[in-house]
Amino acid sequence: MNISTNEISEIMNWISSYGLLETGGITRLLYSQEWMDVQNGLKEKFESIGMKANFDEIGNLIGHLSGSENSEETIATGSHIDTVVNGGKLDGQLGIFGGFLAVKHLLETYGQPKKNIEIISMAEEEGSRFPYVFWGSKNLLGLANKEDVLNITDQDGIKFVDAMHKHGFDFKSDNKSSLSHVKAFVELHIEQGNALEMEEKSVGIITDIVGQRRYNITLKGEANHAGTTLMEYRKDVIQVFANIVTESINKAKEKGNPLVLTFGKINVKPNTVNVVPGFAEFTMDCRHTDGSFLKEFTTEIEEDMKRIAKDANVEIEIDRWMDEEPVPMDKNVISMIEEACKAKGLNYKLMHSGAGHDSQIIAPHIKTGMIFVPSVKGISHNPKEFTELEDLKQGIEALAAAIYKLAY
Incomplete structure (x- = not known):
């Protein structure tokens, strides 16, 4: 042939x-x-x-x-x-x-x-x-x-x-x-x-x-003046987002292949140079060949996100809209x-x-x-x-x- x-x-x-x-x-x-x-x-x-x-x-x-x-x-x-x-x-x-x-x-x-x-x-x-x-x-x-x-x-x-x-x-x-x-x-x-x-x-x-788990995550803080709002009094959603991404990605790298974790999309409001952002929506995509491992890892990440948001006095809503084995x-x-x-x-x-x-x-x-x-x-x-x-x-x-x- x-x-x-x-x-x-x-x-x-x-x-x-x-x-x-x-x-x-x-x-x-x-x-x-x-x-x-x-x-x-x-x-x-x-x-x-x-x-x-x-x-x-x-x-x-x-x-x-x-x-x-x-x-x-x-x-x-x-x-x-x-x-x-x-x-x-x-x-x-x-x-x-x-x-x-x-x-x-x-x-x-x-x-x-x-x-x-x-x-x-x-x-x-x-x-x-x-x-x-x-x-x-x-x-x-x-x-x-x-x-x-x-x-x-x-x-x-x-x-x-x-x-x-x-x-x-x-x-x-x-x-x-x-x-x-x-x-x-x-x-x-x-x-x-x-x-x-x-x-x-x-x-x-x-x-x-x-298997895949996908999320839409919402952060609600407080928009305020970028020049007059002192750092310790801010409810800055981007700070929370950055901490979530950094901590989560580092944990994923420590776990190694075949785990993959992606933060692929973010929408920020008011999205302007001189305002502390008070609202953000972002996505998270996590995949692994072992269903139990995937659930255990993402559950840990969910708890981490809640902790990070709470420490910054920012509200968080986590919507896990896909859960494929x-x-x-x-x-x-x-x-x-x-x-x-x-x-x-x-x-x-x-x-x-x-x-x-x-x-x-x-x-x-x-x-x-x-x-x-x-x-x-x-x-x-x-x-x-x-x-x-x-x-x-x-x-x-x-x-x-x-x-x-x-x-x-």
């Missing part, structure tokens, strides 16, 4: 032409015309190699290839087809065009598989158009809640329901899983970080997807992928994922594995998102070898 870099480049540029911007980036949002066009284009691609391709009720595209011996068992691969605004050429869609090339070359080399194979182009993962994420994978598993999207709109005021109906799609008629026949799922994705590049590895085999990949699937990489002589490492993916929705229900390829400089969600063609080739070959072990 020989997947050429020319073939990879050709199909990557083809799929990237749907929603391509003058910036070189791609904007392909859920239920947009570009989204519909690429799904129809993929349907033709799937059918061109002998797959039966159909949309489900909400717009997930599923290409199905029947096996010769066991029609009850299916091995699936795929990812999401939507992008962020002005995104790159790999996030999401690599798992689809890479899956297509892997299956195409398996068929050309070995013929019909014993088990069924499916490639799934999932409708949505990013939440870039509407305030809802994982619409595709959640619907595949019967986990999506209709009420969550009934009244939401995009930034232009277009209702989610109207955008969906425009292309002939509708809500699922029941909450049953459409993947009950799937025995294993493997997703190929770019790393969106720089660990593989820094360690000069071409393939990452994912052991876990990190870590998701382990299936040990047997991990072993199969690793065996396949060894047999192919691929340059790989075992690692965790610091970002969320469709696989985290699927893994609690179906045996799941993930394969990463490097992101140059760790850049993603950006037109500069890039992976060397030779690394893409190794990732697709790893996926093909894994599918071969699972389906042949």
Whole structure:
């Protein structure tokens, strides 16, 4: 089996032409015309190699290839087809065009598989158009809640329901899983970080997807004159914010990898040079592969924040609005992928994922594995998102070898 870099480049540029911007980036949002066009284009691609391709009720595209011996068992691969605004050429869609090339070359080399194979182009993962994420994978598993999207709109005021109906799609008629026949799922994705590049590895085999806790935190002090208010009488929210960030980041560094802690956004009022700030809102994002450790660490940080605010006579409100448990990949699937990489002589490492993916929705229900390829400089969600063609080739070959072990 020989997947050429020319073939990879050709199909990557083809799929990237749907929603391509003058910036070189791609904007392909859920239920947009570009989204519909690429799904129809993929349907033709799937059918061109002998797959039966159909949309489900909400717009997930599923290409199905029947096996010769066991029609009850299916091995699936795929990812999401939507992008962020002005995104790159790999996030999401690599798992689809890479899956297509892997299956195409398996068929050309070995013929019909014993088990069924499916490639799934999932409708949505990013939440870039509407305030809802994982619409595709959640619907595949019967986990999506209709009420969550009934009244939401995009930034232009277009209702989610109207955008969906425009292309002939509708809500699922029941909450049953459409993947009950799937025995294993493997997703190929770019790393969106720089660990593989820094360690000069071409393939990452994912052991876990990190758990996440995200916060909105509000500080209420007292705005006052910057020149006449003595330091000891101030209720300065920026002083509190600075102390929280410094103490928290230092603790995170002491704990070490794979813990990561980020203070990513702050809004200060009145936000002017000559007034002691009296109000601030900021965010905190904390991630780790161990759920118990994540809860213990963030609980400690929450108590620290309360103490720091109290010492400064500043009010604090802590809203933990996301609390996602870590998701382990299936040990047997991990072993199969690793065996396949060894047999192919691929340059790989075992690692965790610091970002969320469709696989985290699927893994609690179906045996799941993930394969990463490097992101140059760790850049993603950006037109500069890039992976060397030779690394893409190794990732697709790893996926093909894994599918071969699972389906042949």
